[in-house]
Amino acid sequence: MACANCSTSGKSHDNKGCKNSGSCSESSCNKLTVFDWLSNMGLPTGEKMFDCVEVRFKNGRKEFFKNSESLSIAIGDVVATETAPGHDVGIVSLTGELVKVQMKKKNIDYHTAELPKIYRKATQKDIDIWSEARAKEETTQVKAREIAIKLNLEMKISDIEYQGDGSKITFYYTANDRVDFRQLIKEYAQEFKTRIEMKQVGFRQEASRLGGIGSCGRELCCSTWLTDFRSVNTSAARYQQLSLNPQKLAGQCGKLKCCLNYELDTYLDALKGFPDLDTRIKTEKGEAICQKQDIFKGLMWFSYKDNAANWHKLHISQVKEMIALNKQNKLVSALEDYIEETTEEPEVTFNNAMGQESLTRFDQPKRKKKRRNNNQPQQKRKENFSKGNENNKPVKK
Template identity: 55%
Template sequence: MSCGCNTSGDSTHSCATKSTTGCSNVDTCGNSYKLNVFDWLSTVKAPQQSKCPMVEVRFKNDRKSYYHNVNQLPLHLGSVVTVESNPGHDIGVVSLTGELVRIQMKKKNFNEELAPKIYRISSQKDIEIWQEVRKKEESVKIQARKIAKNLHLEMKITDVEYQGDGAKATFYYTAEGRVDFRQLIKEYASAFKTKIDMKQIGYRQESAKVGGIGSCGRELCCSTWLTDFRSVNTNAARYQQLSINPLKLAGQCGKLKCCLNFELDSYVDALNDFPSSNTVLDTEKGRAFCIKIDVFKRKMWFAYVENSMAWYDIDVADVKKMISMNKKGKKATPLEDLKSFALDDKPVTVDLIQENNLDRFEKKRNKQRNKGNFQQNNNKTPNNSSENQQNTAEKRNPEQKDQKKPFKHKKKFPPKRKNNE
């Protein structure tokens, strides 16, 4: 599947890349943007029906919209198009065509009648103006932050997006409360000479626009494929038996990580077959309470009230039997008879890659001994020390053994004191 890029005039060319990474043209190729879409219906023949006239167009970062191809232009993935906007026109990159667009519109409840139009395939002049205003966005963002700081407004300008024709600039900002923009918009309009549009976003949307690398080593989900931001609470971490540590559970946005919801449904379904974590067993050796639950091994760890240092792992089926015996008024079998696993008997693990060692990347250097230190050579005689130096020199250079050695000044050690002194 090739991606077309409009590089000169109105003509388009094929990058001849059949991989998902796209071509090297970062400015115009659709695959260089975030939130890439794979058309899994591209090789499937559509039934005999009217071709979908809608096209998905992607703009800077994570902004997408659907447009009506009224002129039946030959569009494909990566085509740079000029679309209807208010005011003027905007320029975007086609990210999806065909029947999959109809499915996406139905999923997002997008009204086809309200869709704006696609004017034309962007000309070289349109692309040059678009690239010029895109280059100004970083400097405008820095200047906008200075103006907001001088006005003492409690807000942060996260990103600036110019329209394709430069007639409008959208300022994305984050703030804890309400912000008075009356004086700010006047300052921006006089400084940037364009129409100003202010749009407040959340901290998750800010991370999606800025991007970055997560603790897993991959790009942030919100900046690559995640479009809906569901609320995440600490119950998701408790269901997955994770420690409630804000430093580990929080993402780069400062909120709880979105990936805590990815496997939550699987954990909830698996925990439906487990007894409650507040279960207390009445055994012949005393009462035992639940310490933790292992979802993957389907085991529950119990410890006696009198001796909480010894833990015992028991299968879920055995726990259910013990609970049924307690309901009948009978005491259950001691935990030792089922299966025991004390904390002191844990298997010894060997860290082969030394991932827990902080000094694993540092070279270990042998510290040279100071031979002139009197405290180290207090018990050595001068003759023995000179013989040792001669032997070490012969071992280092055996060829120079018979050669005459140059005279070197020897350090004089103080004479060894007698016992009477």
């Protein structure tokens, strides 16, 4: 197995990390996997197992294959699959009826679709060739980037993937504009002596392939469980009253974070009963504008135009009452008349119910050292010293 997070040594089934040879449920060994909750259940009598399986390749790439030879395949088996040209090597990630559910989820009709086949279970020779090809990926990627820089192409080679039999290399790249890489393919074919395929991926897809740790301290959502990349707008941050700071709102892909959409529906539902943020209230003291709103407490802060520093906290029911008066061409007397006096809740402090003492009870307090006044004249210091000696003379009896 070759797994970046497990730090494999390049030999087959010799993982330094999880020791599970690709059948674990951690990190990129089984990224975006589906738990087979039907694995301990047998089929009814007379029923045949679904003849399609899901096979996982590098960085969570998964495809569906037909088990036309009725091979006894289980999750975690290394298989040789049909591809053009040659064959590829992958790991079975799902079997049985759940494959049918996954194909339906991805809009693949298993009745009419001509799925590629599984040739066989991978032999030791297949695994050796596959492991050698995976071991060359890092050096190949470095060389590929050097060639792209030499040709002055505005693109980034983010990842590469060798086919299982080593007959093809797929280069995944990101670019802002269209890139003419005809000369680049010639250079690659001359350098690596194999078939070359270029695939452009978006910045979000690049982050999902490479993985990483987000600002929340957890693994990236796109590389662990998120499968669909919906567009994220700055309006999602505005509805949630977040500061439009691109450094805080952008993820590792350079785009807006996908998590901005997670709670957006909750905020939109809460905002349905709120007046607009640009609501203006006409009072006898002047026009008042909205400065801030607390969505879940149902509060809004207003201030007069000529005194923007002094905010008045109001409930949305009071704001709606004042808006109704303005619609009747009536002026509100003042915002201060609608302010409710609230008592501050006492601060909850820790109650030492177990009688535990302070952790610093054994620490000794630091003693303050008395400093001598060196600025005093030397003659005066001698006089004070002699006076002190006279006062301390012993009394004769």
